[in-house]
Amino acid sequence: MHALLPTTTTLPLFDVAASRRIEARALAHSPDLMARAGLSIAKLALALRRDEGPVWVACGPGNNGGDGRVAAQRLAEAGIAVHLSHSPPERPALVIDALLGLGLNRAPAPELLATMAAMQACGAAILAVDLPSGLLGDTGQPAGERAVRADHTLQLLTLKPGLFTGEGRAHGGRLWFDDLGITPDEAASADLLGPAAAPARSQTSHKGSHGQVLVVGGAPGTQGAARLAARTALACGAGRVYVDLLDLSADEAADPGQPELMRGTAAELPQAVGVIGCGAGAAISDALPALLQRLPRLVIDADALNAIAADASLQALLCARAPASTLLTPHPLEAARLLGCDTVSLQADRLAAAQALAERFSCTVVLKGSGSVIASRGERPAICASGGPALATAGSGDVLAGWLGGLWAQQPGAPAHRIACAGVDAHGRAGEAGGVRRAGDLISQLAPSR
Ligand SMILES: NC(=O)C1=CN([C@@H]2O[C@H](COP(=O)(O)OP(=O)(O)OC[C@H]3O[C@@H](n4cnc5c(N)ncnc54)[C@H](OP(=O)(O)O)[C@@H]3O)[C@@H](O)[C@H]2O)[C@@H](O)CC1
Numbered sequence: 001m002h003a004l005l006p007t008t009t010t011l012p013l014f015d016v017a018a019s020r021r022i023e024a025r026a027l028a029h030s031p032d033l034m035a036r037a038g039l040s041i042a043k044l045a046l047a048l049r050r051d052e053g054p055v056w057v058a059c060g061p062g063n064n065g066g067d068g069r070v071a072a073q074r075l076a077e078a079g080i081a082v083h084l085s086h087s088p089p090e091r092p093a094l095v096i097d098a099l100l101g102l103g104l105n106r107a108p109a110p111e112l113l114a115t116m117a118a119m120q121a122c123g124a125a126i127l128a129v130d131l132p133s134g135l136l137g138d139t140g141q142p143a144g145e146r147a148v149r150a151d152h153t154l155q156l157l158t159l160k161p162g163l164f165t166g167e168g169r170a171h172g173g174r175l176w177f178d179d180l181g182i183t184p185d186e187a188a189s190a191d192l193l194g195p196a197a198a199p200a201r202s203q204t205s206h207k208g209s210h211g212q213v214l215v216v217g218g219a220p221g222t223q224g225a226a227r228l229a230a231r232t233a234l235a236c237g238a239g240r241v242y243v244d245l246l247d248l249s250a251d252e253a254a255d256p257g258q259p260e261l262m263r264g265t266a267a268e269l270p271q272a273v274g275v276i277g278c279g280a281g282a283a284i285s286d287a288l289p290a291l292l293q294r295l296p297r298l299v300i301d302a303d304a305l306n307a308i309a310a311d312a313s314l315q316a317l318l319c320a321r322a323p324a325s326t327l328l329t330p331h332p333l334e335a336a337r338l339l340g341c342d343t344v345s346l347q348a349d350r351l352a353a354a355q356a357l358a359e360r361f362s363c364t365v366v367l368k369g370s371g372s373v374i375a376s377r378g379e380r381p382a383i384c385a386s387g388g389p390a391l392a393t394a395g396s397g398d399v400l401a402g403w404l405g406g407l408w409a410q411q412p413g414a415p416a417h418r419i420a421c422a423g424v425d426a427h428g429r430a431g432e433a434g435g436v437r438r439a440g441d442l443i444s445q446l447a448p449s450r
């Protein structure tokens with residue numbers, strides 16, 4: 001058993017159906033899985049309980065409750081006061097939430113909701129067994145009106161995608177994992193991203209070796225967005241970075257605060273990676289047909305996504321692009337517009353939504369937000385576990401778009417999916433500080449990760 005995040009490698013995630021298959025096969029040769037699970041929970045509980053008070057263990061009707069009962073037995077054998085009940089003891093030292101795990105299949109019944117509320121109110125830290133009760137393992141959404149907000153979750157046997165995206169990040173608390181000695185014997189349902197290697201830079205390389213990025217966007221009043229993206233592409237190591245600011249007069253500098261940036265257009269730079277849409281406003285619509293047809297690799301963000309959502313002819317141009325050449329970076333509202341749904345239903349299953357977008361537009365999609373999801377046709381989806389609310393500030397998405405463009409410029413042969421996985425993870429790690437990080441600061445935080 002070990003703490004999980006930050007992860008130093010990419011890890012396999014298994015949805016509920018896959019976890020059940022793995023469990024069923026493992027039980028055939030290791031019938032003592034529940035004993036292993038219970039022991040592991042008891043060990044972690046011993047380390048986490050805050051004082052000499054009783055450990056409250058609340059067990060449900062299935063095997064999740066079975067794990068909890070074994071843990072209670074182990075704790076009692078170790079001389080710890082254990083309170084095995086659906087109602088709280090006086091001043092519990094820790095709560096073990098073993099009500100519902102993988103088997104959650106409907107909104108929790110009222111009596112379970114009452115126990116969940118009592119757990120939350122009792123003042124002790126909550127250790128959830130496998131999943132916080134009421135949280136769906138595939139999507140990270142509560143099945144009903146509420147799910148337990150745990151302080152710690154010990155995932156057992158497999159890592160479930162729902163703990164890493166959507167509401168899962170807010171419900172799981174600190175994440176722990178015990179594989180119970182079983183190596184999964186089927187392919188993962190999704191990847192949990194680890195860090196990727198920075199693009200190689202040969203001793204004899206020159207600026208022409210590291211590609212070109214062209215940022216198109218920045219309508220009057222929102223030019224900062226395009227400049228943030230351009231500065232980030234530069235910090236990422238792209239050989240040359242150009243900006244095409246909408247409505248900028250011919251004699252103005254690309255970015256007076258960043259003299260390395262140059263002005264350019266798609267017509268002049270047909271090999272550049274386009275990063276298009278940042279702060280672009282409605283004016284991007286007119287430029288989009290040429291950009292979609294002309295530039296061999298595109299990162300499409302913000303207003304360019306909104307323009308595409310509103311125009312079937314732009315959607316057709318997008319779908320006609322070469323495979324693995326286009327990367328969309330919508331936040332949930334932009335993604336909902338592209339799919340023609342609302343954000344609540346989109347957020348209810350972020351993995352499915354990202355995959356639906358990737359299929360519909362034949363693109364790689366980064367569905368941003370807590371636990372960003374990366375999906376591409378024919379690829380296993382990935383979830384980014386790094387990042388946090390420090391990133392919830394204007395401009396951090398522009399920085400992501402610029403970083404993706406900068407990475408892609410330096411790795412022209414790489415498919416969009418690989419660039420997205422590497423870039424989103426690096427961006428998240430750079431934004432793991434507490435509080436709020438200004439988007440401009442994020443750029444300098446990203447640069448050392450190259
Ligand atoms: N077997 C092993 O050795 C191992 C097992 N492991 C552990 O087992 C867990 C999975 O166990 P599980 O399959 O029994 O499912 P679990 O989460 O206990 O729930 C099922 C029960 O809850 C009920 N129920 C469902 N929804 C409900 C609701 N909303 N409101 C009320 N009731 C509801 C459902 O009722 P039913 O639908 O049948 O009426 C059924 O009775 C897994 O998460 C892990 O902890 C691992 O440690 C690996 C080793």
Ligand SMILES: Nc1ncnc2c1ncn2[C@@H]1O[C@H](COP(=O)(O)OP(=O)(O)O)[C@@H](O)[C@H]1O
Pocket residue numbers: 302331368369370371372386387388389390391392393394395396397398399400427
């Ligand atoms: N709570 C959070 N946890 C993790 N990542 C977050 C969180 N809030 C925002 N982010 C990340 O910050 C970025 C915000 O992008 P976006 O909404 O497009 O911002 P902007 O348009 O202002 O640049 C995305 O990469 C998103 O995943």
